[in-house]
Amino acid sequence: MKVPINIALVGNPNSGKSSLFNALTGLNQKVSNFPGVTVDKKTGIARIAPQLEANIIDLPGTYSLYPKSADEFVTYDVLLNPKGADKPDMVLIIADASNLKRNLLFCSQIIDLKVPVIIGLTMMDLAKKKGVEVDLAGLERELGVPVVAINPRRNKGLQQLKKNIELIAQEKFGAPARDFIENHQLAPAVVEDIRRIYPVSSDYAALHVAVNYDELHFLDKQQQGAIRNSLQQHGFNKTKVQAEEIMQRYARIKHIMNGTVVETDPLQQQLQTERIDNVLLHRFWGYLILLVVLFLLFQSIFWIASYPMDLIDAGFGSLSGWLSEVLPDNKVSDAFINGIIAGLGGIAVFVPQIMILFGLITILEDTGYMARISFLTDRLMRQVGLNGKSVMPLISGVACAVPAIMAARNIENRKERLITIMITPLMSCSARLPIYTIMIALVIPDRMVLGFLSLQGLVMMGLYLLGFFMAILVAAVMKLFIKIREKSYFIMELPVYRAPRWKNAAVTMVEKAKIFVMDAGKVIMVISIALWFLASYGPSGRMDAVHAKYEQLQAGTTDPAQLDELDKQLQSEKLSHSYAGIIGHAIEPAVEPLGFDWKIGIALITSFAAREVFVGTMATLYSVGDAEDNDATLREKMESATRIDGTPVYTLATGLSLMIFYAFAMQCMSTLAIVKRETRSWKYPIVQFVYMTVLAYVCSWIVYELFK
Structure with missing residues (x-):
């Protein structure tokens, strides 16, 4: 059997990368960590052709090849390391057609790494609503790599994408023929020295080694020392080189877009997303709607789950009673009934609530509302030494603190990231839900407030809000004790609103x-x-x-x-x-x-x-x-x-x-x-x-x- 080829899946955040990963791999997925770091590595097997399988590596989203956070650095390391375990045979870049100028910056940088590249253009329907028309053939010609329009949510364009992957695989992974810009000219002497010291794939990769040599794990101490001497000898100024590179890239991107993209005046129309945001992000109504959403979330945990929970609870009670009658009266039967069955019954009864909690959180993420919660709470977060990005780990902590703490890696500021890690376990995770449920059922009366609000549901919501406000209070205290001084910025792209994928x-x-x-x-x-x-x-x-x-x-x-x-x-x-x-x-x-x-x-x-x-x-x-x-x-x-x-x-x-x-x-x-x-x-x-x-x-x- 042939070994699957490695395909790295990269792109800007909210470009449709996760949707394509799910569409290509289905349920053939697994989550682990990249070697040496606690950053999720999502991989999956995709059948590209009858004789071709691909190992799809879903890398953390990033806006450029200049990493600012731990998860972005993982993407950077995988793409640059020529001897890494996850070294891709080709790179599949997902680009948002409705924000093509910004997405093409990252695409151009990947192209200049001289690895086989395919660009998948998503959000074509949204681009059309914005009055943006893309000449795919012209864009492909200008970039020198295949460009395919895809819609992973509706499985459109995937066959053509797979055909392009197969063609590149058959030709044994040919890299782009020409550079996007003249990278060698940005620092000729440094590029030549680094390519002698370490076998990188291109002049552009050599420039990145020059910029981040002291943080790249695949360089040994001797190589890092040799690179340091070269940079000092030639007076390498990384800020000046980066600025010149970005200016050249955007100049070329502007030229390409003038010839391949037709845009109408963006002021001529207001998208539905913007009209919805006028309400959901309103300085008053936005917060009120957020509280209503959270209230409905926790009320649903009781309203919907009560019936299956009662059935499971009664079922385990009946099972224990029946087993007591049919099994012989000895220590083995006692251990089975009063040990194993009793313990598992105590957990199984809460599965409906766990499912409802995760299902509703998934729907909020899918619709695009979860990112709005970060935006709404940024002002509050800043008062206690955090920013809006801290909200995502805190909300994820409602499901489980472990992945929530790992999610804090996308917070660039070290102090804010550390405080977020320290307070996230105060959020009430799903493991606390069984305890809350049984204690509320025992001591809180099952009655309605104002004729339609469940008192038990209100207490449940109160416990979750209590965890959040205690986390905020503790963060304010820690802000005074953790002495790390770093500038903080909150930059987040808000995804468009979409109908939830019920199957997902x-x-x-x-x-x-x-x-x-x-x-x-x-x-x-x-x-x-x-x-x-x-x-x-x-x-x-x-x-x-x-x-x-x-x-x-x-x-x-x-x-x-x-x-x-x-x-x-x-x-x-x-x-x-x-x-x-x-x-x-x-x-x-x-x-x-x-x-x-x-x-x-x-x-x-x-x-x-x-x-x-x-x-x-x-x-x-x-x-x-x-x-x-x-x-x-x-x-x-x-x-x-x-x-x-x-x-x-x-x-x-x-x-x-x-x-x-x-x-x-x-x-x-x-x-x-x-x-x-x-x-x-x-x-x-x-x-x-x-x-x-x-x-x-x-x-x-x-x-x-x-x-x-």
């Missing part, structure tokens, strides 16, 4: 649900079995004493009701004297001021592996402690839980205290690991863990004292 949203919902169940399921299965063992066994002396006590009590009565009550007391006391009970009672003094009992204390410890494990832990502990009532749901068991004095465990004060604790606590090892990788230091994850734990404890204590 559906695929995302299914994929995220699978990841949630598989990742959480593995952890929960291990912890559930370990907890079952700890909750079922204890020191022999203690357990024997408990059995002897209740055997004596049961021998003194024949009343079925009294025997049933004694059996429940036996199960509860066995759990209290088990290894889990001993550990729980040891940590109870630390959590008692927050209104928590020893079972919640154990759940706080186990959920550090992953927050959602809290529900699985409670499911296992209450199943082991109430083995006779296997068909009851976890909510029913928690509702009936009582303290030693007979008062209910889950009061309003305890429920609110627990939700506040999880809203602020750093209960996630994965997040700490990714912060360490992103900051390349243990200092920041340690500071993050300490400040979030203290914040959670203090706020939780205050809430409990106020409501108890």
Whole structure:
């Protein structure tokens, strides 16, 4: 079988690159990291022709070959490194036909790297609405590379694109015949020296090595030293060379566009996108609409998900009851029912909410509204030492803090990027959703406010907003302590509004649900079995004493009701004297001021592996402690839980205290690991863990004292 060719997919942000990647690769995709950096590398296999497969490498979007952020530098490194593992055999550039002048700058730079190039022109329909007509044949002739009009969202032009890829592959990857500008003349002596020191692909690549030699990983110390000496010897001024290069490129681009592009007066028409932005980005109505959108998002989590959640919850309860009847009464059956089934049931019930959350976020991204949220919140962000780009990681943190922290890499300012990383875990991620849901169901009445607003939905929205405003407050404090001085700019292109791709949203919902169940399921299965063992066994002396006590009590009565009550007391006391009970009672003094009992204390410890494990832990502990009532749901068991004095465990004060604790606590090892990788230091994850734990404890204590 032939080895697939490598095709790098590059382009400006919002040019349609991701749509083309999805259209070419379908579901044959995987996400990993580029070697040595925590930047997502999305790759996928595309069938170009019967005898030709391509490995499509989706590189982070960038506006030019002068990188300003970590993800842009990855694109830069892959394109320039002639010996890299991801070295492309050809480059597929996606260019927005409605913003052709700006997109052609990046295209011209790639052409001058002397790698085989194909340009895919997207947004042709939008260009037409703007009164822009492009002569494709003329543009292809001027640039010296194939140019294909495509619409990935509707699978238009993909066959012609694949045909061009096949033709270039058959001719063994021919590079463009001529330079876009005379790169050699910009610094002749330096270009010749660098091409002797390192085998770059072109004169233009040599210029880039001269500009960024000290940051390019593929150069060794000796080569960097030789390049440094050459630059000093010839008085190389990189700012002057870059400025001259850009001026020459735009001069040539202007000449090409005069001959191949017809544009009407842009003032003659106002696009629908601009008319919508007049409302959605209004200085008053824009913020009101944003709050309504967020309100509907969190109300939907309850409105839509309640029915499938009730079915799943009842289904697992019935399954446990049925298994108790059909399986033999032994330790293996007990471990299976009260360990594995109880733990997984505690997680599966929240899958509908996870799917709805990710589906709605995908729709907001697809329509183009998510970028507007960054624009709207830029002013607020600047007051606390951030900018509008920080909002995207914070919003992504609603799904999961790990990719959200990695998304902060597109923030150019180091101080703003560091603060964003430090506060992102305060956003309520999807792993907190199961905890919020079960506690809201336990302590918040299921009633309507003003006749149409769900009180439970309002509390859920309040928890998410609380995380956001606490993140803003912490950012304002960190702004005073982090002493990095760098100028900050907020430049973001707003994509056009488009109808959401429902198929894309559906695929995302299914994929995220699978990841949630598989990742959480593995952890929960291990912890559930370990907890079952700890909750079922204890020191022999203690357990024997408990059995002897209740055997004596049961021998003194024949009343079925009294025997049933004694059996429940036996199960509860066995759990209290088990290894889990001993550990729980040891940590109870630390959590008692927050209104928590020893079972919640154990759940706080186990959920550090992953927050959602809290529900699985409670499911296992209450199943082991109430083995006779296997068909009851976890909510029913928690509702009936009582303290030693007979008062209910889950009061309003305890429920609110627990939700506040999880809203602020750093209960996630994965997040700490990714912060360490992103900051390349243990200092920041340690500071993050300490400040979030203290914040959670203090706020939780205050809430409990106020409501108890």
